[in-house]
Amino acid sequence: MLGVIGIHLGMTSIFSESGESISCTVVKIGPCYIVQIKTIENDGYSSVQLGMIDKKKRITKSLKGHFKKAGIIPKKKLFEFRGIFPHFKLGDKMNINNLFEEGELIDVKGISKGKGFQGVVKRHNFSGVGEKTHGQHNRLRSPGSIGAGSDPSRVFKGQKMAGRMGGKNVTIQNLKILKIDFDKSILVLKGSVPGNRNSYLIVKKKKK
Structure with a gap:
């Protein structure tokens, strides 16, 4: 080409x-x-x-x-x-x-x-876990659950999480x-x- x-x-x-x-x-x-x-x-x-x-x-x-x-x-x-x-x-x-x-x-x-290093809201357009209810004063921009604990007991490759963005x-x-x-x-x-x-x-x- x-x-x-x-x-x-x-x-x-x-x-x-x-x-x-x-x-x-x-x-x-x-x-x-x-x-x-x-x-x-x-x-x-x-x-x-x-x-x-x-x-x-x-x-x-x-x-x-x-x-x-x-x-x-x-x-x-x-x-x-x-x-x-x-x-x-x-x-x-x-x-x-x-x-x-x-x-x-x-x-x-x-x-x-x-x-640079960015969270899931900016990097993957997540909406966060919700409003400030039930004492969640510091969880607005968190990813939430990233997988089940008992099965498969691990995080799959490619899971959208915080990390380096751009470049x-x-x-x-x-x-x-x-x-x-x-x-x-x-x-x-x-x-x-x-x-x-x-x-x-x-x-x-x-x-x-």
């Missing part, structure tokens, strides 16, 4: 022709360069590795050699896209002019915001491209995407 690396710039809103306010996310695409092209003959599968944002410090000799083959400056962010892309060459710069169109549906993948890979599917600024390589997407501002995103085209 073809895709590129982007940066989450933030959210805004635009007005439709009928005057409706639409919440949008602004994503800066690239510039991305082709660092490596993997083939079935050499690597056992076919893919294209893209790199973004120049890396100036802490570059190992192996990394220097890796980027030297492509003839580009070492990059900070690398990501691989599976598939066969015969029209791409090593060291090429990805141009969004030929990749995306307004009105197209795409998938966006990123790391969701980390919320996971999340993919939002079928986001519509409302506007494209080709000069600044910016996509305006309808809806929200995972992650904080200035975080990296993987923007993928839908399979046809």
Whole structure:
């Protein structure tokens, strides 16, 4: 599946022709360069590795050699896209002019915001055990029973309980491209995407 690396710039809103306010996310695409092209003959599968944002410090000799083959400056962010892309060459710069169109549906993948350790009410939308009746002054946001005591005498795996929330890979599917600024390589997407501002995103085209 073809895709590129982007940066989450933030959210805004635009007005439709009928005057409706639409919440949008602004994503800066690239510039991305082709660092490596993997083939079935050499690597056992076919893919294209893209790199973004120049890396100036802490570059190992192996990394220097890796980027030297492509003839580009070492990059900070690398990501691989599976598939066969015969029209791409090593060291090429990805141009969004030929990749995306307004009105197209795409998938966006990123790391969701980390919320730290949270209880069941915030993490799983539990309602708590109820009102302050029968002396339950400190049980409003508690999970309640998590399993029977005699049988099975244990807590099943996957039981919804308190724990660390967020900070996971999340993919939002079928986001519509409302506007494209080709000069600044910016996509305006309808809806929200995972992650904080200035975080990296993987923007993928839908399979046809």
